[in-house]
Amino acid sequence: MSNPDHPQSSAERSGSSYFHIEFEGRSVLARQGDTVASALIAAGVQVLSRSLKFHRPRSVFCLSGSCGSCLMRIDGLPNTRSCQVKAEPGLRCERQNAWPSADYDLLSAADAMFPRGMDHHTMFTSPRPLNRLMQKVVHQMGGLGRLPDEDADAVAPSSVICKHVAVLVIGGGPAGLSAATAAAQALGKSGEVLLVDAQGFVGGSYLCHPELGRDRARSAAQQAEEAGVELHTGTAAFGFYREERHDAQPSGQLGFVAAASDHALYKLSADRYIYATGANAQNLLFIDNDRPGVMSGRAVGRLLACHGIRVGEKPLVVGSDPFAEVLVQALRRSGQTVIHIDGVRDRLTRALGGSWVEGAEVCDERGVHRTVSCDLIVIATAPAAASELLVQHGASVELRQPGGFIGVADSDGRTQLPSVFVCGEVSGAMTAQDAAAHGAHVGLAVARDRGKGPARDAVSARAFK
Amino acid sequence: MSEKCIVCPCEDVTLADVEQAIGLGYLDIDEVKRFTGLGTGSCQGKLCMVTTCQLLQTAQSADSQRQARQPEAQKVPHPFTPRPPVVPVSLGVLAAGKGADRER
Numbered sequence: 001m002s003n004p005d006h007p008q009s010s011a012e013r014s015g016s017s018y019f020h021i022e023f024e025g026r027s028v029l030a031r032q033g034d035t036v037a038s039a040l041i042a043a044g045v046q047v048l049s050r051s052l053k054f055h056r057p058r059s060v061f062c063l064s065g066s067c068g069s070c071l072m073r074i075d076g077l078p079n080t081r082s083c084q085v086k087a088e089p090g091l092r093c094e095r096q097n098a099w100p101s102a103d104y105d106l107l108s109a110a111d112a113m114f115p116r117g118m119d120h121h122t123m124f125t126s127p128r129p130l131n132r133l134m135q136k137v138v139h140q141m142g143g144l145g146r147l148p149d150e151d152a153d154a155v156a157p158s159s160v161i162c163k164h165v166a167v168l169v170i171g172g173g174p175a176g177l178s179a180a181t182a183a184a185q186a187l188g189k190s191g192e193v194l195l196v197d198a199q200g201f202v203g204g205s206y207l208c209h210p211e212l213g214r215d216r217a218r219s220a221a222q223q224a225e226e227a228g229v230e231l232h233t234g235t236a237a238f239g240f241y242r243e244e245r246h247d248a249q250p251s252g253q254l255g256f257v258a259a260a261s262d263h264a265l266y267k268l269s270a271d272r273y274i275y276a277t278g279a280n281a282q283n284l285l286f287i288d289n290d291r292p293g294v295m296s297g298r299a300v301g302r303l304l305a306c307h308g309i310r311v312g313e314k315p316l317v318v319g320s321d322p323f324a325e326v327l328v329q330a331l332r333r334s335g336q337t338v339i340h341i342d343g344v345r346d347r348l349t350r351a352l353g354g355s356w357v358e359g360a361e362v363c364d365e366r367g368v369h370r371t372v373s374c375d376l377i378v379i380a381t382a383p384a385a386a387s388e389l390l391v392q393h394g395a396s397v398e399l400r401q402p403g404g405f406i407g408v409a410d411s412d413g414r415t416q417l418p419s420v421f422v423c424g425e426v427s428g429a430m431t432a433q434d435a436a437a438h439g440a441h442v443g444l445a446v447a448r449d450r451g452k453g454p455a456r457d458a459v460s461a462r463a464f465k
Numbered sequence: 466m467s468e469k470c471i472v473c474p475c476e477d478v479t480l481a482d483v484e485q486a487i488g489l490g491y492l493d494i495d496e497v498k499r500f501t502g503l504g505t506g507s508c509q510g511k512l513c514m515v516t517t518c519q520l521l522q523t524a525q526s527a528d529s530q531r532q533a534r535q536p537e538a539q540k541v542p543h544p545f546t547p548r549p550p551v552v553p554v555s556l557g558v559l560a561a562g563k564g565a566d567r568e569r
Contacts, residue, residue, distance in 0.1 A: 052506065053477040054469070061474070061512075065552065068475040068507035079507065081553065115467040117479035120502070144507075158561035198552060239549020258549065260558045267562075280511045283471075285480055290471040350468075384515040388547035399522075399542040404515040 019089040024101075030087035031307070037063065037070050037083040038307040040093075046292050046356045048072060048082060050098040052144055053118060055108035057355045059292030063299035064208070065198060066280040066386070069290070071144065072096060078145030086200060096145045103355070107141070159264045162248040166191025167446055168257065168270035169229075170237045170389060173197075173204020174432045175424020175439035176276030177220040182443030183274070184227040186452050193229045194268065196259050198236035204278050205425070205432050208298035209323070210330030212432060213305035220436070235261045237268075237277075240392040245269075257389070272419050272446050275390045275407065276439060279383035279425035282404075284318065284343065287350040293357030297327050297380025310334050312376035316360050318343040319380030321402070322431050327380050339372055343381055351377055385426045395420050403429040413442035414449075421446055472520075473513035475506020483517060487524045494518055494545050504545060507553065518542045 020027045021039060030039035037060050040048060047057040048070050058069040065084045074080040074093045082093065095102035124134035166187060169180040172195050184193040201207065202224075203217025224231060237259040246256050246267035257273070259266040281296030283289050295311070297319060303309040313336060317328050320342040331338045341348070345365050352359035352371070360372045384404025387397045395415040397405040406429075407422035409415050415422060423442035424435035470480040478501045486500045497503065497517060504510030504517075522542055550559075 051474065051477050056469070056471075056477070058474065066508060066511045068512075071507060079553070111469070112467050115469075117469065117477075117482040117485075119482070119485065121500075155557050158558045160561050236552045236554070238552050238554050241549070258562070260550075260552075260554045263558070265558050265561045282515060283474075283512060285470055285472065285516065287468045287470050290469075290474050384511075386511070387544070388509075388511075388551040391544060391547050392549065392551075397544060399515070399518055401519065405518075405544045 019087075021087050021089070021091045021093065024094045034087040034307060035083050036072065036074060036085045036087050036091065036093050038303060038309060039087045040082070041303065041311060042307070042309045047095070047102050048292070049095060050102055050105050050108070051290070052097070054111040054114065055098065055105045056111055056290060057102075057105075057108075057292050058290060059356075060295060060299055061283065061290075062281040062296050063302050064281070073145060076149030078148060084199070156263060160267065161264050162246040162267045163194065164248045164250060164253075164269045165194045165230075166270065166450065167193045167272045167274060168268055169193065169195040169274045169276055170257065171195075171197060171204060171276035171278055171386075171424070171426075172199070172202030172221070172231065172233065173276060173278045173424060174206055174220065174436040175278070175426075175442075176204065176274070177202060177224050178436045178439030179274050179276055179421075179423050179443035179446070180229040180439075181220075181224045181227045182440045183447045184224070184229045186444055186447030187450060188228075188452070190452060191271075191447075191450060193227075194232065194270070195224065195229055196232045196235040196237055196257075196266070196268070198234070200234055202231060202233055205298065205435070207306050208301040209326065209432050210301050210305045211326055232259075232261070232266075235259045235266060237389055240389055242392070242394065255393070270419075272421065272449065273393065274413075274421045274423060274442060274446060275387075275393075275395075275426055276422070276424045277386040277389060277426045278435075279385050279404065279429070281379070281383050282381065283379055284348060284381060286348045287361075288353075289351060291351045291353055291357050291377075292355060293353065293375065294351055294377045294379065296383075297324060297378050298383070300376070300378050300380075301327055301330070304330060304334065310336065312374075313337065314339070314374045315376040315378050316341070316348075316372055316374040317378040317380050318348050319378075319382075320344070321380070321382055321429075324380035327378070331378075339374060348377070382429050383425065385428075387426055390415070390420070390422065390426065393417065393420055395422070400428065412445035413438070414445070472516060473501075473503035473506065473510075475508050475512070476502045476504075478503040478513070483520060487520070492521055492525050492528060493540065494521060494543065497521065498545050509547070509551060510545065514544055518544070 028043045049058045060070045061067045070082045072082045098105040180195045206212045206217040239258045242255045256269040316339045350361035382402030385406045396408040413421040423439045482501045
């Protein structure tokens with residue numbers, strides 16, 4: 001694994017300072033802007049976690065906080081997503097759920113013992129004495145991580161912030177930023193626009209895009225701020241509570257979005273809601289698809305665009321949508337020897353290797369299998385809409401391929417709920433650039449709905465449906 | 466280590482587990498979730514739900530062909546209920562929401 005000074009990353013690397021974090025008693029070099037996961041990957045750490053039942057080795061897959069394969073114990077706190085924690089000098093991290101160590105975990109014997117998976121319905125149910133013994137073993141081995149070092153009483157109490165705004169935008173990716181900017185520009189002083197984003201920086205899928213990256217994220221965020229949008233980063237919307245209300249809400253209104261930052265709970269309501277929650281990376285089905293070194297295209301793009309980290313020398317990229325093409329070009333420019341298959345005519349059937357990918361088996365249209373040598377497998381197929389909050393709010397979704405469970409909406413992004421709008425990938429598979437254009441269109445439609453802004457914006461509504 | 470095709474990495478649910486559930490006649494995503502435990506881990510189904518729904522769609526159309534049912538009789542795919550919190554939240558932050566109760 002290497003961490004070279006290639007052109008894409010030089011801008012991010014220059015002027016950045018280095019420091020050390022502590023990884024299981026070892027000192028690991030991290031760079032300003034690194035997360036715990038990116039620092040460990042750059043340092044060549046292969047196994048970041050062990051899986052719950054089979055203790056299979058795992059490393060990052062999504063690198064955006066939506067999967068559970070990078071959970072570590074960080075500063076004494078178990079089950080923390082290492083891709084979401086900023087690396088800071090002196091931070092301590094260690095792997096969990098392994099004995100004696102995550103590199104050589106004897107508990108992974110469970111993987112060999114149950115080659116086809118565990119059937120809990122009939123497992124060790126008889127004879128009775130064996131059942132009692134196994135109950136004890138399961139109680140010992142079940143669960144993930146140990147309790148925190150710190151006493152719960154020692155943690156500073158969180159505050160509660162209740163707020164009602166004209167427009168609440170959930171998600172600060174290309175669509176959310178454009179929608180918030182367009183709505184704020186059109187509404188002016190007549191309505192407050194608030195945007196919450198779960199990540200440490202706004203930008204969403206811009207940050208995974210090797211050609212747009214942090215620069216585009218920064219300029220979009222700047223535009224939003226200039227338009228008067230209130231941006232809350234590091235604030236993850238985690239639920240919509242339909243039957244409840246908060247103190248700052250106008251009387252007669254029910255339901256609010258609950259969001260959490262490190263030390264505050266937000267109860268947020270609005271006259272209009274715009275869901276721009278984007279999409280989650282998805283894996284494909286093939287043998288040993290969970291091996292460390294099988295990463296989503298977005299994770300690989302993010303490592304390159306935001307952290308200047310090039311993983312491996314010979315990646316195999318699966319996927320044929322526009323993002324896969326951009327990624328392949330960027331990896332080639334960074335000096336990697338890329339093998340690119342479309343995932344349809346040539347299908348991935350197996351990952352080879354133990355604690356890291358060493359190759360792959362590919363099957364062509366005629367059913368002929370071949371072995372490909374590679375040191376990274378990049379799943380750059382379409383992600384699936386992150387529509388959980390939208391469903392909690394009560395909007396309808398439908399399954400699309402590609403796209404996942406997308407929010408059902410008209411050409412202005414309005415769902416069947418009159419105050420709820422969707423834009424970007426949560427409303428259908430699209431590129432980052434199209435999501436930005438869609439967001440701007442929906443943002444204006446929302447302002448128009450509030451009686452402000454031009455009658456019709458320049459972008460044709462038909463382009464989106 | 467043994468060879469496995471993992472559908473739900475959080476709960477280590479394999480393709481063989483899902484196929485077993487389908488073989489037993491569980492063709493609804495909620496049934497498969499209850500039978501296998503997929504989607505109940507730390508990511509709450511963000512990585513496995515859509516893939517499983519696609520497997521179920523294929524199984525349902527094979528099932529209705531076998532039983533000579535009209536394709537319209539097939540179920541419309543739906544997600545399982547996404548309950549809050551949809552992202553991991555610390556208990557400390559959640560506890561703040563009940564400020565009045567805490568002072569009692």
